[in-house]
Amino acid sequence: MMSHDPNCLFCKIVDRRIPSKLVYSDDKVIAFEDINPQAPTHILVVPNKHIPDIQSMNEEDRGLIGHLFFVARNLAETRGLEKGGYRLVINNGRDAGQAVFHIHLHLLSGRAFAWPPG
Numbered sequence: 488m489m490s491h492d493p494n495c496l497f498c499k500i501v502d503r504r505i506p507s508k509l510v511y512s513d514d515k516v517i518a519f520e521d522i523n524p525q526a527p528t529h530i531l532v533v534p535n536k537h538i539p540d541i542q543s544m545n546e547e548d549r550g551l552i553g554h555l556f557f558v559a560r561n562l563a564e565t566r567g568l569e570k571g572g573y574r575l576v577i578n579n580g581r582d583a584g585q586a587v588f589h590i591h592l593h594l595l596s597g598r599a600f601a602w603p604p605g
Contacts, residue, residue, distance in 0.1 A: 492589070501517055511558060517533055517535065521593070526595040528597045530593075532594060534590060538589065541590065568597075573594060574596070577590065
């Protein structure tokens with residue numbers, strides 16, 4: 488059984504209690520457009536299981552986290568983003584910019600990105 492936090496915004500989106508612009512869904516993850524996009528393409532890939540942050544992962548989550556990246560790769564490919572490039576980001580903790588404490592992968596593309604990133 489997947490763990491969920493009843494107060495978590497992303498858990499509510501996973502459970503379809505809050506609408507989103509869904510672009511992908513399977514039994515492990517969902518992906519949807521960010522409501523505050525930071526690039527022309529800004530998709531969030533979110534595990535269905537509630538994991539607050541990287542430090543909260545356990546051994547059994549390894550495959551799930553890898554799946555986030557695989558889904559992001561496939562979404563990028565179906566949209567032709569690999570031609571110009573894209574950025575994948577996981578923010579971990581408040582000081583790193585994490586605003587929703589449910590692990591999620593940002594898929595960003597469609598503009599040039601600076602380095603270092605922030």
